[in-house]
Amino acid sequence: MFNRRNFLKLSAASAAVATISKSALAKNIATPVAPNLPVVISTWDFGIPANKEAWRILKDGGRALDAVEAGVKIPEADMSNHTVGRAGYPDRDGHVTLDACIMDENGNCGSVAAMENIAHPITVARLVMEKTPHVMLVGEGATQFAIEQGIKKEKLLTPESEKAWKEWLKTAKYSPVMNIENAQHKPGNQYNHDTIGMLAIDAKGNISGACTTSGMAFKLHGRVGDSPIIGAGLYIDNEVGGATSTGVGEEVIRNVGSFLVVELMRQGMSPEEACKEAVHRIIRKKPETAKQIQVGFLAINKKGEYGAYAIQDGFSFAVCDTQKQDLLIKGKSFYK
Template sequence: MSQRRKFIKQSLMGSALFLPGVASACAQTAEKSPNSGEKPLILSTWNHGIPANADAWAKLKEGGSILDAVEAGVRNTELDMDNLTVGLQGLPDREGITTLDASIMTGDGSCGSVAFVRQIKHPISLARAVMEKTPHVMLAGEGARQFAIAQGFPLEKEELSPKAKVAYEEWKKTSQYKPIINIENHDTIGMIGIDAGGKLAGSCTTSGLAYKMHGRVGDSPIIGAGLYVDDEVGAATATGLGETIIRVCGSFLIVELMRQGRTPQEACEEAVRRLVAKNKEGDGIQAGFLAINKYGEVGAYAIRPGFNYARATESGNVLIDAASYYSS
């Protein structure tokens, strides 16, 4: 079911597309298969992955760890006022409240996450604090907010961003809840990376589905669903309708398939096949997976066309269309 991938060179303020201090080598990048093994490597979901990758790569270049890199990368997206699916500027739930989910993990099994958290500008950094400063993996809701305050995270004013407010007021005219595939490049940024020495880490952050029920939590903060990392094998992250991804423990499934000898591409394709078989929502669902193994080989696959991902290496930072289970 694999199809030939289309490479899309996307300019980000001209030469800013290519990473700081790196020669472009355009022709070489265009000819290279996205499955080729290369380290260091940063992958992230959707077109907002281009600037996120650039920040992650800059962190690596200045001597940061791969964990520092994947945190820094998605912090970029958490601040992007044009992105209505990540960060406090994201679209709210049915009650008009924006709630955030995030997770972070390293290849030694260390992990942390937050779910249903309010008023925190960088939930990915709060997830890292859970990982490093508590005996727990996940904190949720008011408990997560109390922990954030104790750790010195400022509480932001609870109000909708201008774009989210306009969209919410329009939605209230019908109050119809129906996920729309690929809208706003969907509802997550997931990032996974490997450094030159083979250490892996990943991050995932989202404001979740627009107009969800108050209290709903998707796959992004659930270790094994939206994100999973293992230095002995590889890493995977997910995007799309979280309920479908949770039902197959998508990211953990992909890593375990790679452990059994599948390539990252084969593992992503098998995960999508199982997801389709387990979910009966029909035309209304989209989900995509992104994976790397410990050799720096890449896999990406989605239910339907429209999922793309950003791939950053020494050669450059490019946007690539993923293949999909359905052709339309």
């Protein structure tokens, strides 16, 4: 039976709960986090030196956003790294084009794609986030914006990369080779393609991420993969966690992979379980294609728990926290 007095009591209690919830949100009260925070994780073995640079900021209480930008700039500047940054292999027409994106704990994000003649795309991506009302700038517009922000324009095609490109031209086909990534990290393979994706949680429990690449070697001019696309190559939700990807970007884009991983964690999956399900969706949709390509996901949740999963064997990720500084972990995979 309806009781007006009880109804009023219930309404008052509900209003009090709502007021408390709003107050908590206004104060940005952090979810309890694991004692090993801060923590930074990143894709592949070149994530180890990248993590160490990020750790220099995190260990002193710095912001995760600053850490991930500084961290991924290390492989961007590495002249022996032909898959990220200034020494990246060119596209089929000899242009070195770079892609990157960055995302902070507040959902702010910035991105550049197919940008030429600028060595550190991650810094330009952050400037897009902080200095413009936009999320993504591409091509000549991205380069122009970078120069306007005081960044030096420079030639990125190195003699070594140019030599590899000219060697490739001898047998090149018109269509890009989509299974290049299946040979990642095999000695002697000069045309493999990796991305560095980095995720960090700072001492305050806030999450940020960065992703940067020179893209698929000898790709069609103008091709853009998943790395600079928010929700594909990178996604952060400060209430849940973050995810990033590596591999053939076309398949990651088709499945909005990093966003999918974060949403699966929101539903209660662990980081590894979420990465595994995202990989399985790619395989279920295109089983024959999946046999020929590599895609890997890396994720971290709000507690500081992390995990990864890939289509092919060979994917690894680096971890740095208060307990370990240079840990490299072999990710699990569907195909062994």
